[in-house]
Structures are given as C-alpha cells and as structure tokens.
Amino acid sequence: MKSGVSIITIHNKFVFVFFVLSVSLIAQSSLDSLELYDPFTQTEKIRRIIKSEFSTLGREYSEKVLEYSDEIHRAADTDYAVKAWANIRIGDIYFRSSDYNRALSYYFTALRLYEKGQDSLMAAFVKLKLGRVHYFADIDPATDYYSEAGSVLKNSSDNFLLSYYYYISAINGKSADERAEYLQKATAMQERLVMEHPQNKDYHSALASSYNLAGRYDLAVKSAEKSGDNWLLVLLLNNQGARMVREGSYQQALRVFQRSVALSKEGRFKTLLRNGFENTARVYRLMGDHRKSTVYMQLMILVMESLYLEQINSQISEMRVKYESERKELENKYLKTESERLSQIADAEKNLNKLLAALTLIIAAALGVVYVGNRKLKKMNAQLDTRNAEILRKQEELSSLNKILTESEKNLKDAQATAHLANWEMDFAAKSVTYSDQFPSIFRGVYIEPGMQAFEKIIPALCHKEDAPRLRRFLDAGQELLNIREMEFRIIPDHTVHWIRIKKFIRKNENGEVIKMYGTVQDITEQKIEEENKIKIAEQKSYTRQLIGYQEEERKKIAGELHDGLGQDLLLIKNRALLALQNQQIDSFAYTQINEISATASTVLDTLRAISFDLRPVHIERIGLAEVLKGTAERLRQASQKNIVCDVDDISGLFSVESEVNLFRIYQEALNNIIKYSDALDVYMGLHKREDYVHILIRDNGRGFDYEKTMKESEGFGLRSIINRAEFVRGAILINTSPGNGTVIDISVPFEVK
Incomplete structure (x- = not known):
C-alpha cells in the first residue's frame, strides 16, 4: 500500500514539474516574441504581452511587496523592529518605481514605529530616506530630515548606517569638494564592509550605488551583479551604456543595452524596459540604422503607453476602493441609525399599553432620524458626483495621452523622411494603391496619383529600361517572383541615376489568392555610391x-x-x-x-x-626580426654616428615571414628617411608585444616636416610605402610631425590568426 502511494506521489510531482517548465517556456516564448512582432502592424499583440507580463514594480518587486506585507501582518504588535524594517523595504520598492507618495507613507510608518520603540539610530536612518524622497520628488519637507539624521548618525558605530549617511551627503552636499569627500568616505567604508562580509547583498547594493555616483560604472555593474538586485543592475547597465555612447563605442553600448533589455524582461520591469528600448533606439540611430532605431522607438512608445494606462488604472482603482470604503462607512452609519430606530420601535411596541402617550414622541423621533438619514444620503450623492467629475478629468487626461501618441506618429513620419523611407500598400480587392507622404519625394517630386496604376506610371516614366521588366514581375500578383521579398532598381528622373530598394509583403485569402501587397521603398543612392x-x-x-x-x-x-x-x-x-x-x-x-x-x-x-x-633580409627567417633590427641599428649607429636606441621584443611565431619582411621594410624606410632628411641626433626604435597586438614606435628629434604637403608631392613616396605596408599587416598607423618638432611614427599591428 505504501509503495502505491509513493508511485502516485512521484507521478504527481513529475506532472507538477512538467507544468511549471511548460509555463516558464510559454512565458519566455511570449517575451522573446516581443521584439519579433512588427510594432507598427502588430501593436495589439505587443500590447497584450506588455499588459500580461510586465508591471511598474516588476515581477520580483510585486512578490516582495506581498512578502513584506505578510511579514507586517504576521508580526506581533510588540515586535516593532520587524514591522518597521518591512515598511522600509516596501518604501524602497515604491521609491525605485518613482511612486513617491506610497514610499513616503511606508517610511513615515517605519519612523513612527522606531520612535515608539525609542530606537533613535534606526529612526535617523529612516529620516535619511525621507529626505531622499523629498529631494527626488522636488518637495519641500516640513522638517530638515538630513540635519536631524546627521546629528545622530555621524557619531554612530554602525559602519553600514554611517556609510549610508555619507552616501546621502554626497548627493546633497553644498559644494563639489564636500560631495566628493563624502563620496570617498562612503565608498571606502562600503568596500571594507563588502570585504568583511562578502555574502551580504545589501552591502554590495550600497557599494554599487556609490560606484555609480562616482561614475565608475564598470565596478558598479560588478557589485550590482553580486547583490542579486536585477533592478539596480539594469539601472547601472543603462548608465554604463550611456557612457559608452558618449565615448562613441556604439557596438559595446548596444550589447550593454541588449543585456539591460533582457534583464528587464526577466524581471518584468516595465519602466526599465521602456528605458532599455529608448537607449537601444538611440544607439541604432547614432550607428545609422534608422530602421531598427524606429522599431525600438515604437516599442518604447507602446511600453510608455502601457505605463500611463497602468498608472491611470491604479489611480482609478484607488479611487474606487476609497469610494467603496466611504460608501460602506456611510451605509454602516445609516444601518446603525436604522437599527437604533427599529430598536426604539420595538421597545415602543413592548410598552405600547403602558406608554401610549410616549408613542407619539417615538414616532416623531423616528421621522427625525429618517429626515437626517435622507440628508446624509443627499450628501453622499453629492460626494459621488464629485468622484464622477474626477473620473471625467482622468478621461480628459487619457485624451491628452492620445494626442501625445498622435505627435509620436508625426515624429515617426519625420524619421522616415530622414531615412528616405516610405510605405506603400496595394489592395487587389479594392483595386487601390495607397502610400505615405514621403513616397513622392523618393521619386524626386514626380506627382503620383493614388490608384492601382501608380506603379505603372512610375515604371515607364522614371524606371531604367533594364530594370523595368523585372520591377513589373516583382509587383505582379502572379507566382513568378512572389517569394522574392526585396529588389533594387534604378530611376532616372533628372538625367541622373538614383537607386531605389523596394520591399514587399503579401497577404492571401483562404484560397491562396493574393489579396493585398504592401511594403516600403527607400532611396539607397548614397549607400550605392559609398x-x-x-x-x-x-x-x-x-x-x-x-x-x-x-x-x-x-x-x-x-x-x-x-x-x-x-x-x-x-x-x-x-x-x-x-x-x-x-x-x-x-x-x-x-x-x-x-x-x-x-x-x-x-x-x-x-x-x-x-x-x-x-x-x-634572409636572416629574418633564421634569427628573427628582433635580432635583425638590432643588427641594423648597430650598423647605422656606426655609420652615421647617431644615438640610435633599439628597444625590441622577440615576436617569433606571431607573424608570417612575409609580414615580418613588411615590418622590417617599415623600419628600413623610416630609418632611411631619418638618415637622409631629418638631421636628428637621437633616434628611438621600439617593438613591443602587447596582449593581442605588436606596438611599433619610431621617434626622432630631427627637423620634422609638413605631413599634408609631403603626401601631396612626389617626394612622399617613402612615407606612402610605410603607410601601405602598415595597412597590409592590418595595422593602425599614426604619424605625428611638424616642422621643427621631430617625427613620431606609431603603429599597432594585431597578431595574425593561424
């Protein structure tokens, strides 16, 4: 019997695990498809995914709020520290989500609990958080929380609380020097705490925040990873990516922002997902990929729309809860009054024979109670009207949001104009062709009347005669070129050839017949020239x-x-x-x-x-480039009486013989130029092996030359030879010279992949 029970239990566990894995895979697939859908034609699918999978707090923080709320309810009334700390945690979550009103509410609750428990140190800690909320919400606090907290914490023996005080002071210091001093103290103290307690995630989070404030984003990201706080990690990744964008490292920034988006999806952070899409769109725009930039900008708009709707729904829900609470309170008061009235009537009936004269008074009192109740009902109705007016105001706000979305669509059109991109759609059922505003400008202002004959007018009037037949077959609803989604063709509107790229997508009915064809056209003339x-x-x-x-x-x-x-x-x-x-x-x-x-x-x-x-130089194959360069330097030193310093590393095995000969020719040509023209007394020859490349440095203190002039004249052949040979070995060359200031040739050559 026990064996049968065990088999059933194992089977149930297997079914449960399979169910959990299936749900996880479905959710992951849904999140992955978020960027696979077309944000312009499949907006409803994207909206459903954002609405069902994401929230302002995110999945982890939503669960944390429930967990901490449960701790508050389960804690005994005397256990004020547990309740206060749970309130601080919830307040931190709402502060990170920019819900400052709720954050203040939970912080004030924690402050009252600590003050009631006479815990002045933790009360000062909460006051720092209250001051921080007022600072970010741009609200003037009724009390100077920073001063009150500072007077207690600056003498504290608790290094964590003291470091937090230094961190907040680094944000709100009066001068740059003062802020820098506080930040240095906070960072040093938090580094010691992390070193002493490497498993404490709160210490890692605090250190990550200090590194972020100091602009040390790489260290901040590493500390955030150790803290396990994905919200903080996403925020710091966005800061790190922004720095890379400012430095022009777009590919690195793109990888950082893509990681930020992935973590935002994993944590269901709607606000951070919006920031990730916006940053990704910006990088693609700076890289010149306006199509991807437009896609991510549209995704950002859809997430922003969902955020606004979630905030409005949250406010409406709060108003409904408040309205229901007040309505029930009024009903309870009314029912209580009615109960008292009925009790009075019952008492009056019991004493009817004895108190017939008092019955009239009781009835009059009852009528008075009814009158008062009616007046209260009228007052309640007036309050309901006020609530309805507030709901109407929220609806007006929704209308303004729609205006914002309309403005975003206009910005999208402007972006298409910048990218020389236009949309078109051919409806075979309606026998019509429609296109966006940018369509005529791509065809150099030629007027194109909407209709099924739009392309038929373009092809003979503008299209190159060699491309015209192929373009007709491309746009034909038949089966010949139906599966070809993209082609390029030439137009000649002004006796000048322009290249156009056209893309198409098709839609069929249940019989397999093409009923609609749509796509884009883009002027790619500049790309072709490039x-x-x-x-x-x-x-x-x-x-x-x-x-x-x-x-x-x-x-x-x-x-x-x-x-x-x-x-x-x-x-x-x-x-x-x-x-x-x-x-x-x-x-x-x-x-x-x-x-x-x-x-x-x-x-x-x-x-x-x-x-x-x-x-x-046959010796290169036998003794290596380094020894050959040393011998060459020694011969020139004896022949020219110049001070030639040869500082070279052994690079045997890193390059082919042909590449080593090219490197030798670079040194040879540079030294010949120095001997012939520079009048230099000191010459430096450097060849150093780095992590994945070789660094060549040739420097002299001669008379220098005009680089631009020399390159234009025929006498610059030797210099061109150096540049060409550097390019052959995939080297990056920099020549720094001017008349009277000597010459420096700096070349970095990557190792050859064998």
Whole structure:
C-alpha cells in the first residue's frame, strides 16, 4: 500500500514539474516574441504581452511587496523592529518605481514605529530616506530630515548606517569638494564592509550605488551583479551604456543595452524596459540604422503607453476602493441609525399599553432620524458626483495621452523622411494603391496619383529600361517572383541615376489568392555610391599589394644574382690575390698592388653583402626580426654616428615571414628617411608585444616636416610605402610631425590568426 502511494506521489510531482517548465517556456516564448512582432502592424499583440507580463514594480518587486506585507501582518504588535524594517523595504520598492507618495507613507510608518520603540539610530536612518524622497520628488519637507539624521548618525558605530549617511551627503552636499569627500568616505567604508562580509547583498547594493555616483560604472555593474538586485543592475547597465555612447563605442553600448533589455524582461520591469528600448533606439540611430532605431522607438512608445494606462488604472482603482470604503462607512452609519430606530420601535411596541402617550414622541423621533438619514444620503450623492467629475478629468487626461501618441506618429513620419523611407500598400480587392507622404519625394517630386496604376506610371516614366521588366514581375500578383521579398532598381528622373530598394509583403485569402501587397521603398543612392568608393579603394589596395609583392620578388632575385654571381667573382678575385701574396718571388711593388686588390675586393664584397641584405633580409627567417633590427641599428649607429636606441621584443611565431619582411621594410624606410632628411641626433626604435597586438614606435628629434604637403608631392613616396605596408599587416598607423618638432611614427599591428 505504501509503495502505491509513493508511485502516485512521484507521478504527481513529475506532472507538477512538467507544468511549471511548460509555463516558464510559454512565458519566455511570449517575451522573446516581443521584439519579433512588427510594432507598427502588430501593436495589439505587443500590447497584450506588455499588459500580461510586465508591471511598474516588476515581477520580483510585486512578490516582495506581498512578502513584506505578510511579514507586517504576521508580526506581533510588540515586535516593532520587524514591522518597521518591512515598511522600509516596501518604501524602497515604491521609491525605485518613482511612486513617491506610497514610499513616503511606508517610511513615515517605519519612523513612527522606531520612535515608539525609542530606537533613535534606526529612526535617523529612516529620516535619511525621507529626505531622499523629498529631494527626488522636488518637495519641500516640513522638517530638515538630513540635519536631524546627521546629528545622530555621524557619531554612530554602525559602519553600514554611517556609510549610508555619507552616501546621502554626497548627493546633497553644498559644494563639489564636500560631495566628493563624502563620496570617498562612503565608498571606502562600503568596500571594507563588502570585504568583511562578502555574502551580504545589501552591502554590495550600497557599494554599487556609490560606484555609480562616482561614475565608475564598470565596478558598479560588478557589485550590482553580486547583490542579486536585477533592478539596480539594469539601472547601472543603462548608465554604463550611456557612457559608452558618449565615448562613441556604439557596438559595446548596444550589447550593454541588449543585456539591460533582457534583464528587464526577466524581471518584468516595465519602466526599465521602456528605458532599455529608448537607449537601444538611440544607439541604432547614432550607428545609422534608422530602421531598427524606429522599431525600438515604437516599442518604447507602446511600453510608455502601457505605463500611463497602468498608472491611470491604479489611480482609478484607488479611487474606487476609497469610494467603496466611504460608501460602506456611510451605509454602516445609516444601518446603525436604522437599527437604533427599529430598536426604539420595538421597545415602543413592548410598552405600547403602558406608554401610549410616549408613542407619539417615538414616532416623531423616528421621522427625525429618517429626515437626517435622507440628508446624509443627499450628501453622499453629492460626494459621488464629485468622484464622477474626477473620473471625467482622468478621461480628459487619457485624451491628452492620445494626442501625445498622435505627435509620436508625426515624429515617426519625420524619421522616415530622414531615412528616405516610405510605405506603400496595394489592395487587389479594392483595386487601390495607397502610400505615405514621403513616397513622392523618393521619386524626386514626380506627382503620383493614388490608384492601382501608380506603379505603372512610375515604371515607364522614371524606371531604367533594364530594370523595368523585372520591377513589373516583382509587383505582379502572379507566382513568378512572389517569394522574392526585396529588389533594387534604378530611376532616372533628372538625367541622373538614383537607386531605389523596394520591399514587399503579401497577404492571401483562404484560397491562396493574393489579396493585398504592401511594403516600403527607400532611396539607397548614397549607400550605392559609398559601396562603389569602397570597391575602388579595395582595388587600389590590392594593386599596391601586388606591386610591393613584385618589388620584393625582384629584390630577392637581384639579391640572389649579386650573391651568386658578382659575389662569387669578387670572392674568387680576393682568394687569387691572397694566393699571389704567398709567392715569395714577387717584388715589393707587385706585392703592394696585389694587397690593395685583396683589400678592395674585401671592401666591395662587404658592400655587396650589405646591399644584398637590404634587398632581401634572409636572416629574418633564421634569427628573427628582433635580432635583425638590432643588427641594423648597430650598423647605422656606426655609420652615421647617431644615438640610435633599439628597444625590441622577440615576436617569433606571431607573424608570417612575409609580414615580418613588411615590418622590417617599415623600419628600413623610416630609418632611411631619418638618415637622409631629418638631421636628428637621437633616434628611438621600439617593438613591443602587447596582449593581442605588436606596438611599433619610431621617434626622432630631427627637423620634422609638413605631413599634408609631403603626401601631396612626389617626394612622399617613402612615407606612402610605410603607410601601405602598415595597412597590409592590418595595422593602425599614426604619424605625428611638424616642422621643427621631430617625427613620431606609431603603429599597432594585431597578431595574425593561424
């Protein structure tokens, strides 16, 4: 029997776990589809998801409010500390949600409990929170809470409370120096608390807030992650992303904002989701992706609309609850009066035979009570009329919100005009074609009368003759090009070619027939011009790379011929001269001449080897670039009498031989320019290995030059060679020079992926 019960219990648990997982997957799928729906054509689906899945407080905070409220109800009347702390927690949640009235209500309740319990330290802590609410709500408090709290907390031995006092003082300090001093104290104390109590999430949250106030967003995000407070983490991620936007790091900012949106979805934070969509839209706009920017801006508008509706519904619900409470109170009073009246009548009936004369007085009193009751009912009706008037005022506010939405639609049209984008729709059932206001401007102001023949008028009048047949097939409701969703075509409105990109979507009936076709058109002429310029630049770089490759091959060939041909001949001459010198029968004159021949051959042979090395530094493959650069620096130091400092790291294995030759040529060309033109006394050659790139630095204290002028003139060939070779190895080059101020060549070359 017990075995059967166990099997049933296990089965029930399995069913429960499966149900929970199914619900989680459905909810996650619903949230993921939030950005997959078209916010302009599927707004109702998005509204339903936002309404059902999100709230102003978010899922976690809504559950926390219920949890803390339950703690308040379960706590004994004498346990004031538990009740007060739960009220502080709820007040913090409403403060974060910008519901300042409710936050003040819970903070005041906590303050009264602490004052009743004569806990002056915690009462001062609550006063700091009251002052903070008044500051952010821009309300003048009746009491200077900061001064009262400061007089108690500044001498406190509780480091957490003292650090919170420093943090609030850093926000409200009178001067920048004072605020900075308080912030430094708060941060140092909170860092010690986190180090001593690494598992305390409240300490991590407090430290994250201080880092955020100091603008140290990376550290703030890490502390928020340790605190487990996703609301605070989303807020700090938005601040971190905003800093990246200001610095121009749009891709990094986009990843941060996407993480912020994901966390907002996970926590169901409607307000933070709105901020995440707004920040994402801004980044896409700055990156030039106006389509995605418009989509996220529309999502932000839908979330903002839901926030306004939730706030209004909340206010209406509060008014209804208040109205029902007051109505029930009035009814209870009336029923109590009626009960008393009936009691009096009953007493009068019992004593009817004895108190017949008093019956008249009782009836008169009853009539008086009824009269008073009627007057109270009239008063209650007047109060109801007042409530109705307030509801009408809320409806007017909703009307103003609709006006705001209309203005947002106008802004969307302006955004489409900026992006050279327009909408169109072809209804085959109604035999009509409609389009947005920007449609004619894309076709260079040509008047296009709405109707099924709109595109038929555009195609022969403006469309390039090679693209016209394909565009007709693209817009045909037949099956030939029905699955092709996008194409590009040319128009020639003013004897100038303009490129247009058209996109389409189709809608079919139950029989599979196309009943509607709609989409967008966009002027992409500027994009096409930019693509053509990129292709030309790429072709030019490819040609330059081939040219330098041919040069290296030719240098290698010449170096080989010098070494194997002329070099061997000179070596033979030198050896024959040495053999002749060993002959004891030659006279002194012949001996001197032969010795000169041997010395000259040695000198020419050394010169030939130097030329051969400059043409093809074969030692790079054998001893590495670093050693070759050191040898080159030493030869130039001896030949030019200049102070040449060679500070290089071993980079063996990081680059191919071809890339190392290019790096050597950069140094070689730069040093040749320094020797020939700079008149420098001090030269620095640097080659340093970093985490994922090599840093090249060549600096001299010579006379410098005019960079722009040199690049325009033919004498800038050596400088162009340096720039081209830096680009071949995917390096970022910076040349800083001016007449009389020397020259600095700074190049960063990423490691090659093997």
